[in-house]
Amino acid sequence: MSLGRQVFFWISALVVFILFLFVFRTILLPFVAGTILAYLFNPVAGRIERLGFNRLVATLILLGGFLLIVVVGMVLLMPVLSHQVGGFVSNLPGYVTQLQRWVVTTFQGSRLGSIFGTSLQDLQTSLGSVTSDAASWLAGIVGSVWSGSQTIISSAALVVLTPVIAFYLLLDWDRMTAQVDGWLPRDHAPTIRRLLAEINAGVSGYIRGQVSVCLILGVYYAVGLTVVGLNFGILIGIMIGVISFIPYVGATVGLVTAVGVAVAQFWPDYASIGYVIVVFVIGQFLEGNILQPKLVGEHVGLHPVWLIFALFAFGTLFGFVGMLVAVPASAAVGVLARFALQRYLESPLYRGTRNGNGSGAS
Template sequence: MTLQRRITFWMIALAGTILFLWVFSPILLPFVAGMALAYLLDPVADRLESIGMNRLWATITILILFLLIFVLVLVLLLPVLGNQLASLIAALPDYVSQLQTLIVDNFGDKLRRISGFGSSDVKSSLGNLMTQGAGWLANLLKSIWSGGQALMSIVALFVVTPVVAFYLLLDWDRMTAKVDSWLPREHRDLVHKLVHEIDVAVAGFVRGQVSVCLILGTFYAVGLAVLGLKFGLLIGIGAGLISFIPYIGATTGFILSLGVALVQFWPEWHMIVAVLAVFGTGQFLEGNILQPKLVGERVGLHPVWLMFALFAFGYLFGFVGMLVAVPVSAAIGVLARFALAQYLTSPLYYGTNAPHAPAERESDG
């Protein structure tokens, strides 16, 4: 009955959390963003404290510097990116038409031999496919643009988020100590162990992946802009920022860049190859240098599990869901591994007639 009551309690707590997120998701964005900001900046505050600065001034210094950098980037980049996004949306139908003509004129014979269709059939099928794809992409870009405008017009995001981050960052150590004092003494060490594993997973991914996204976004944007690719700054930064979803950022940026490069540079193959080389180099850097060094393998989040969590939480709770998807999925992963370890040492796994099976297994090993 004790185990049953514990399971019932945690199931009720989980249901209550999901209900809370679902009901209040429209107003949670500034608070979740403030909590995420405080979590990301807490190690910096601890470092400043270690060199003699008190917590209050450390918090004020960090937030002022962060807000200055954020506003500076916003003022410099937002107008440029907004103009490029609006231009890309307007030019997308013309780009699709030119790309369709280019493919049919240069590769039509090969497509006819492969498919067995006539020239008009190939052009019609290809046109329908590209039109549907372009329509989906245009709707996506419009939703991002309108959503971004709506997001930027919400004063609460810029007022409430820094206030929430300030108070949480200021009281972070006191809050964690208070929560620690509420833990049952019998299970305190176990809870500490699980919370530490969750923190390692979340911190290792979030802080590392933020760095990876910023580095990749800068690399892609600079590389494409140097090559003179139209909308290169927008495509590069966008591809870098959505690189937290495995393979999605690079694939999206690659497809957009390839389409724009074909229309803009054809038949200059060396320029098209150079555009592809930017993404090839970025993927090499991400897979062999950035991910191992900044994120590492200790995170324990499988790419498939991460993608499912991001899409599922985004579908259920919108943008707020995407913000909490990584920490929640990391916590679920840690708890699932703990539950599996408990099961593998329990009588349920070995059977009621083998009470000493774990010891025998260790002795056999």
């Protein structure tokens, strides 16, 4: 097969895959979630097998333990989160009004108005309009997300199908991978295996590490913000943990939300507001200097900007399912791009053929 036909084949396969995701994006969540669980648990299942258990027992142990943890977590956290979400949404307009009053008061007592040539009345009008729109938007988003989350949690498809799909995939994982390996074109099988191994090493390391980071940060911020007395500290902490898989976005959104609530709740108690900021300073130090280097490191080998773009792009196109496949897809693209670049740098197209020495010198 010529190079042109190979390129056409792989591009066509990629287009078909993307169209498949787009068309069936509304029903793919339990299948993608089950596949991710099986992928994450497969190495652990292998270790359990080496202890003398068969594959069926290893699968049952892993999925049974996972389901037990999920059920216990839901029983313990759902009542608290439901109460805090309702309270946060109902208190949001009041918090916004208090923040507006604080900004106006601070502006009135400073020289900023004369520096920027803005009157207090203009500031009140503009800030009132902006905060009103922002409050309505944020309340709608929080309400819809929570409603959607409740729908997902109560969905029989997710609750029932995900463990079933994960069970069968995990049980047959080795057989399926061996079968797929048998379909590889023989001439290119070693190269494809090497690329797949690089993708697997990056994706598995990143996902397992990032899940650990998100769990640790969620628990830390939930406990820390609750200890310093911040309203809705558990909700804000868990929210930070959940969105911490987006580089820099989780910490930024969490900081803005927590400090905004702290100012509205504690002002003019500077000490209490400072305690909230200290919690974030410590959290960012732990994440940047301990958790990320130790648990995640450079597994994916992708720039944070590319990861952020991939998460938002896939999320926009395919919804929550897209966000689940964004990191594996971007890691695969990164590995293939580096492979293509390496081939280009080794090719006559880059090196040139002048004087027959490949140096490109004239």
